[in-house]
Amino acid sequence: MSDVLQPIIVVRKKKHGGGHHGGAWKVAYADFVTAMMAFFMVMWLVATMPQEQLGGIADYFKNPSAVAGTASSMAAGSNGPGGAGDVPIKMFDHIRNPPGAGPAQGADEVAQAARDLADRERLEALQRALEKAVASSQALAPFKDQLLIDITPEGLRIQIVDTHNRPMFDLGSPNLKDYTTQILVELATYFNQVENRIAISGHTDNTPYTGVSGLSNWELSxxxxxxxxxxxxxxxxxxxxxxxxxxxxxxxxxxKTDEGNPINRRISIVVLNNAAERSAAEVNDAVAAVGPQAGAPLPGDARPGASADIGPSADALPAR
Structure with missing residues (x-):
């Protein structure tokens, strides 16, 4: 019997799916992130640079050659406006030293910012100490509902307000109640813990003052x-x-919704921050330089009974 050759059949399975692509996408993604970072950096520089520097850079790239151009500001080199520069462009000078300010002035501003930050931290520490005292002190705790403490643009403000059952002063009088004096005496020890000066303002409600003839709420406050x-x-x-x-x-x-509310009768004490002191000093210097003119009211004369009020009052400014 002869052998019969049988055909050999090879079955190959068809592969499905995309298979492994390697890490090429990671490289592309990293390039994308880098490009976005560069884009936002450019946008930030464009938003913060002075207009004259932007004009100079724009014209520089329009004509990046050694030929004299027509840029709005000189290129940082010896080839004239619009030509190629031979030293780096000082793109960050306006951040360290604003236009018109010399190196010394820029350093002074940085130092002043540091002092203002330390000043705010000092006032915030005083605020925490006062709030702790109001919560625990035998002298202040009974009046915690009448002591309002917050930070304003002028500094740390402490307001002592009236309530229906506990006024701070005798009715229609500047005479302090005994417990009001006790509160103020206790507060004085805290104010001495910082070098900042303080401003005091008195407030009444809108009920007309019926005291001595000719006097009003201005005198009373x-x-x-x-x-x-x-x-x-x-x-x-x-x-x-x-x-x-x-x-x-x-x-x-x-x-403001009820100007007859007893809470409107209050004493406001502001521990002034450095910025408020500088502002007041600038106004004082301006008034001293101009001097009183004939017929012109002196500061404070616009409010009968009010003493000289230099600079904005913290009570007229929103709390932060």
Missing amino acids: TQRANAARRALVTGGLQDGKLSRVVGLASSVPFD
């Missing part, structure tokens, strides 16, 4: 602010730490 000053001095506050004492009557109500 000023007298109450001065009474608070005397109590603080009695508590040991150094007289040189006082910046201003003013009366604002009912012009800056705490409750």
Whole structure:
């Protein structure tokens, strides 16, 4: 019997799927992220650079040659405006030293910013100490609902407000209640812990003052602010730490929806920050340089009974 050759059949399985592509996508993604970072860096530089430098750079790239051009500012080199520069462009000079400011002025601004930051941290520490005292001190805890403490653009503000059952002053009078004096004497010890000066302002509600003929809420609020000053001095506050004492009557109500609310009758004490002191000093210098003119009212004369009020009051500014 002869052997019969059988055909050999090879079955190959068809592979499905894309298989492994390696890490090429990672390289592409990294390039994309790098490009986006470069894009945002360019946008930031464009947004912060002065216009004259932008014009110079734009014209520089329009004509990057050694031939004199017509750029709005000189290129950083010896080939004239619009030509190729031979030294790096100082792109960050305007950040360290603003236009028109020399190196010394830029350094002074950095130092001033550091002092302002330290000043704010000092006031925030004082705020925490006062809030802790209000919560635990036998002298202040009973009045925690009448002591309002916050940070304003002028500094740390402490407001002592009236309530329906516990006024700070005798009715229609600048005479302090005994417990109000106790609060102010206690606060004085905290104000002496910082070098900042303070400003005191008195406030009334909109009920007309019916005291001595010719007097109004302006006089009453000023007298109450001065009474608070005397109590603080009695508590040991150094007289040189006082910046201003003013009366604002009912012009800056705490409750604007109900100007007859007892909470509008209050004493506001602001521990002034460095920026507020500088602003007041600049105004004082400007007033001194101009001098009083004939017929012109002196600061504070616009409000009958108010003492000189230099600079904006923290009570007229929103809290932060």
